[in-house]
Amino acid sequence: MARIAIASAAHKASTGTITATHAASRGHDIRFIPDIEDTATLVPALHGADALILVPKRGDARRHTEHATHLLLREATRAPHPPQIVLLSSFAVGHGPAHPLNRTSTTLLPSRIAAEQALRTGGLPYTIVRPTWMTDDPPASHALTLTQHPHTDGMVARADIAATMVAAVEQPTARGTTFALYNEPGEPLTDWAAAFAGLHHDPATATPAPRPAKEPA
Numbered sequence: 001m002a003r004i005a006i007a008s009a010a011h012k013a014s015t016g017t018i019t020a021t022h023a024a025s026r027g028h029d030i031r032f033i034p035d036i037e038d039t040a041t042l043v044p045a046l047h048g049a050d051a052l053i054l055v056p057k058r059g060d061a062r063r064h065t066e067h068a069t070h071l072l073l074r075e076a077t078r079a080p081h082p083p084q085i086v087l088l089s090s091f092a093v094g095h096g097p098a099h100p101l102n103r104t105s106t107t108l109l110p111s112r113i114a115a116e117q118a119l120r121t122g123g124l125p126y127t128i129v130r131p132t133w134m135t136d137d138p139p140a141s142h143a144l145t146l147t148q149h150p151h152t153d154g155m156v157a158r159a160d161i162a163a164t165m166v167a168a169v170e171q172p173t174a175r176g177t178t179f180a181l182y183n184e185p186g187e188p189l190t191d192w193a194a195a196f197a198g199l200h201h202d203p204a205t206a207t208p209a210p211r212p213a214k215e216p217a
Contacts, residue, residue: 002169003029005045005083007072008055010034015088015134016055019162022139026166036068039075046075051084051169061111065089069115073122084125084175086165089116091132091180094150116178120202127168128178131161135183139163143186146179146195154182160189167192176201 004023008016010032020030031045036054046052054072056065069087076082092101093112102109119126132154139159146164164181168174173196189195 001027001029002050003031003048004166004169005031005033005049005052006055007033007036007042007052007068009057013136014055015158015161016053018158019053019055019165022159022162023166023169026170028166028169036071042072042075046079046083048081049079049083051086052076053086053088053165053169055088056115061105061108066111066114066118069118073118073124076124077122082124084127084169085119085122086127086129086168087115087119088161088165089128089130089178091130091152091154091182093130094152094180120178125175127165127174127176129161129165129168130178130180131156132180132182134158134161137183140188142183142188144181144183144189144195146181146199148177148179148199152180152182154184156182168196171196173197173199178202 006016006020008014010017020032024030031049033042033045036042052072054068056068072085076085089112092099093109097109116128119128132152135155135157137157139157141157144160160183171192173193177199179199
């Protein structure tokens with residue numbers, strides 16, 4: 001069992017809430033952080049945590065993605081046993097400024113790039129997950145592909161995103177990687193160790209070897 005802090009909007013349909021529900025079903029100890037700027041809540045939640053999952057809130061990307069990542073890195077680094085950080089980013093980052101999603105706001109792409117790079121150079125174990133277009137399909141309804149192709153596109157269920165982020169905490173081979181994911185026809189993914197083992201680690205990463213989180217019995 002791992003102790004997982006989840007920073008996310010708290011409404012029922014949010015990806016963060018879905019992730020918390022899935023992680024709890026796996027036997028993990030969940031600490032939900034609806035407001036990371038409230039240090040009275042944030043600091044105790046990080047104390048003793050094995051992992052921290054950040055699902056940025058919608059709206060101001062500079063505040064909810066870039067600033068939030070720097071804030072969590074700062075507080076996590078101060079913890080006696082710094083946790084792994086799992087960031088929910090976007091497949092559009094790989095496409096660059098030409099992608100329509102990246103043209104919806106002048107700060108969206110730069111903020112996501114800055115947040116990702118902060119993790120890669122921050123000295124803590126991390127995983128960066130770049131989902132494609134999100135759907136509300138039931139969990140494990142389709143096959144799930146993890147890829148590092150920069151121009152990936154497709155659709156993926158929020159429930160499968162949640163399962164991926166929790167698996168990234170459970171599987172040590174997910175540390176130090178950045179990848180996109182999408183659903184396609186086929187059987188659901190069950191061998192997470194093999195899926196993560198097929199990824200390349202980010203170059204020039206400063207991430208130290210993490211403490212493996214125990215899988216639930």
